[in-house]
Amino acid sequence: MCFSSSASFVVAAALLPVGVASVRYCRQAQRSDLLPLALSPLFFSVQQALEGVVWLGLAPGGAAALVRPAALAYLFFAYAFWLAWFPWCALRLNQQPRPGLRHRLLQIALVLGLLVGAGLWLPLLLDGALIEPVVVNGSLNYTTTLLADRWISLGFGSTLYGMVIIAPLLLSRSGRLRGFAGSLLVLFLLSHLSFSYAFTSVWCLFSALLSGSLYWILRDPEPVVLVA
Template sequence: MCFSATASFTLAAVLVPAGIYTVLEVRRTNPAWLAFGIFPLVFGVQQILEGILWLGLVGGNETAVCLSSRGFLFFSHFFWLAWVPFAVWTVEADATRRRLAGLMAIAGFFSGLSVFLPAALIEDWLRVEVIQRSLEYKTILIYEGFIDRSILRAVYAVIVIGSLLLSSHRLIQVFGVLVMASLVLTYAFYAYAFISVWCFFAAVLSVYLAVILRREVSDLHARARG
C-alpha cells in the first residue's frame, strides 16, 4: 500500500466534514456521547498534519516537518492514550467498568506524556523517515534501555483497545474489535511504520463511529416522536 500526502488529505476531506456534522448532532441530541463524537474530526486533523508532514519531507521544509511531526505525535502518542479510555468513562453506567476506564485514562495520560513531552521539547528525540512509502516516527524515550519497546506497545494496546472492549456498550465493543483487527493487520504487514499506518486505519474506522452515532441520533428522534 502506498501512503502519501494525497492519501492523508483525501481521508481528512472525508473525516473533517463528517466529524463536524457528528459533533453538532451528538451535542444537540445526546451530549453524553460527545467524547466519542469528536473521534472522526480529531482523526481528520491528525491526517491533515501527516499530509503536511509528507509535503514537508518531499519539499525539504524543515519547519513544516518539525511542527507537523510533533502535532501528529501529540495525537498518536499522547491524546488517544488518555482520550479513548476517558470517552469510555463518560458513557459507562457500570460502576466497576467506569472505575477501570478512569484508571486507564489516568495511566494513558501519564504514559503518553512521558513519551510525547520529551520528543516535543528536545530536537533530536524525534525523527521521521520514509520507509517503503510509509512514515516511521523514531523517538528516543526517557526510559531507553530500561523498558523494552515491545512492552510499551503492549501497554498502549491494552489501554486503548482494552478500554473499548471493557465497555458495556455493544457499539463501543464492536469498534474495539475493529481497532484490534486493524492493529493485528498493521503489525503483520506494516510493522516498519506501525504508528503511522495503524493511525491511518483507525482513522478510516472512525467513520464507523460517525455512521453509528448518526443512527443513534435518528433512533432518539424516532423515540421522541413516538
C-alpha cells in the first residue's frame, strides 16, 4: 500500500467541510455535548496536513528542516491528543444527573489517556533526536525511542492504547456511534497486523477517513448518549 503527500493533503481538505458541517449541526441542534465529536474531523484534517508536510520534507530535494517539527506535531495527535480526546468525547455524552460508576470509569480513562499521552509525547518534545521518520514500503514509519520501550512490550502498549481510545465510545446508545467504534477497532487490528512497520501512520489515516462518517452519526435519530 502506498501513501503520499497528495493522499494526506486530499484527506485533510476533504475533512474540512465535514467538520464545519458537523459543528454547524451541533449549534443548530443546541447539542453542545456532541461538539467534541463534531470537531474530530477538523483535528484529523490538521493531523493529515502535518503528515503531508512530513512527506514533502522527506522527498528528494524537499525541505528536510520541516520533517522533525511536522512529525513532532503529527505525533502530538497520534501519541497524546486522541488518547484524551475520545474519553473526553464520551464524558461529554455522559450527562447523568447523578454521575455513577460509568462516569467514574470514563474519568479514569481520561486521566489514563492524559498520563500515557504525556509519557509518550513529552520526551519527543524535549529531545527531537528521538524521532526519525522514514519511508518503509511506501508508508511512513515514525521511528521513535520511547521511555517505556524497555519495560512494556509493543503488544501490551498497543492494546492499552487502543482500549483507551475505543472502549469509551462502545458504551453509546447510538448504534451508529457503536458501529464507528467497532470500525475503529477493526482498523486498529488491520493496521497492527498488516502494517506494523507503519502502524501509527496507517491507523491514523484510516481513522481520519472513518471520521468523515461523524456528520451522519451525529444526526442519528437514536440518542447519541451513553447507555444509562
